Amino acid sequence: MKLKKVLSIFTIVLFAVACSTNPFTGKKTLALVPNSQILPMAFQQYEQFLSENKVVKNTSDARMITAIGQKISIAAERYLTANGYAGYLKDYAWEYNLVEDPAVNAWCMPGGKIVFYTGILPITQGEAGIAAVMGHEVAHALANHGQQRMSAGQLQVLGAVAGNVAFSKDPKNQQIFNDAYGIGSSVGVMLPFSRSHESEADRIGLTLMAMSGYEPLEAAELWVRMKENAGGNAPAEILSTHPSSDTRISNIKSWSAEAKAEARKYGVTSFKR
Template identity: 65%
Template sequence: MKHFRIFALFILFVTACSTNPFTGESTLNFQSNQEIFPVAFQQYEQFLEQNQVIRGTEDAEMIKDVGQRIKNAAEKWFQANGYPNYLDGYQWEYNLVKDDAVNAWCMPGGKIVFYTGILPICQDETGVAVVMGHEVAHALANHGAQRMSAAQLQQLGAIAGNVALSGNAQTAEIFNQAYGLGTQLGVMLPFSRAHENEADIIGLRLMAIAGYNPEAAPELWRRMQARGGAEPPEFLSTHPSSVTRIENLQSKVEEAKEEARKYGVESFQ
């Protein structure tokens, strides 16, 4: 009976899919927005309380303005493509936080943070739009919920394997080592890199619809690459290499411009 329950849960998780509106492909996701958004919003507020949020400066206002333009571009895209209610429940917020880390991130539901350390790499408003488009794309494609779902499925597989091997401690130990390494290198890391690539391309499209020049995206990653520092081999990383990102973005620049023209955008900032 115990084996049957685990198998039933496994089938339930595997079949719990949603559709990515940007690609039309099914994605593993059994976390509803109603469940995950309130938790994300609470964690975001806690983060802001514990960190130095910069308010009222020119940079802080720019972050908010760019975020609003990218969000408006997303609304246009969803309306035009038959998803008028897709953004229900999202509560967009864009904050600049004092931190030297070259980073920005977005929580499920549209809660975004830029660190001051990434602004020199962005250089200007268009550079900020590159990063903002990428972060907004993560939220729109529900990448956070998908990563949670994949992690739970990974954990369930480990439990099922250990139940099947119960009574043989040595074999179970070998299984756990092989399973952990195999799923990390073969599933979880490629899954994360795929999300990063997808967010790059969706973000490129959104920034173009918002009127920002998508040619700035590969240029930003060239600047990121020029910072130096050793990158881990791509297969060991949660993110694609800078070379991969530059090539992927460069190959999609003209497509992004063409997409923007559908919305009346003829020139780019």
């Protein structure tokens, strides 16, 4: 395939991808892979994960995860319906599970499939901390960050293909391109893209936890504990998929009043710590 044709296809794709809208920011987002493909795959992977891990049932911690998850999902439904996105969650199948694992981790798959690891509970230290983590993870799903990462990955591959075709008759420059493109597209594009998603999920998550009746400033305290738990082993922010703990703490403090103001629009006037 000639370079001109490859670049033409690449350009058409770039103009076509911005076809979804983030319901929280109103911004156009990458959506090369439709949710009709993503959700069934996510549901299948979730079931497989549960079958291969020890799910904690009928304990106070497990019940707390479910109760807070339900509050967050109700808050999301209320927000989306009030802002013109009624039915946005029609294909969601919410599920909240606690899994026996020492890892300090939690996640939410597209479609509302949530897992908390027992290893994160000593750091969340109660309901407000769990709500902070839950709001953040659910926000990733609501904002279709998984879809965007998959789409960005496809564009990254297309860019590599176009470059290799351009230098196909010049192996030396082709290698130089591949080295530069690999580093440049990762550090200059993909990592900042991921960090922006994390910050966006933090901000959306604060609104969800506030609407669920929890003090959003508790999310800053959570990240203080996360930082202490990491013990200075975190990579430099520019080389990380996540903002630094200090950046997150600062952002959360500056966004908390906004989250509480939004929650008050829905009649929430007290916020549990």
